[in-house]
Amino acid sequence: MNWLRQMKPMLVMWYLQQNTHSVAATGERAKYSMRHSTKKLDLTGEKYGRLTVLTPAENIGRRTAWLCRCECGKETVVLTSRLRSGHTKSCGCAFQHTVRPAYCRP
Numbered sequence: 001m002n003w004l005r006q007m008k009p010m011l012v013m014w015y016l017q018q019n020t021h022s023v024a025a026t027g028e029r030a031k032y033s034m035r036h037s038t039k040k041l042d043l044t045g046e047k048y049g050r051l052t053v054l055t056p057a058e059n060i061g062r063r064t065a066w067l068c069r070c071e072c073g074k075e076t077v078v079l080t081s082r083l084r085s086g087h088t089k090s091c092g093c094a095f096q097h098t099v100r101p102a103y104c105r106p
Helices: 002-018 080-085 093-098
Strands: 051-060 061-069 077-078
Touching: 002 080, 061 080, 077 080
Parallel strands: none
Antiparallel strands: 051 061, 061 077
């Protein structure tokens, strides 16, 4: 056991030299981390479906939100992730024109 105590510092240094993606070795974030980007995007003026991004809105929790205007004229606040993923394409008016009439047939 005494030899293990003597070898431990050398083994740690060897491990850190071999694993350059280690946080301790590089002094920065690990290269394989699954964090979201902290870079702020400017989506002003971009169009997503029927929505046009007007200005940044107040954040929802820790997520960035945007004030958008729909083609129908209504304004709505949408998260960046919902816009970019395609989950939110309108203020809800598209649902009324496409899906809802199928449910409301007499």
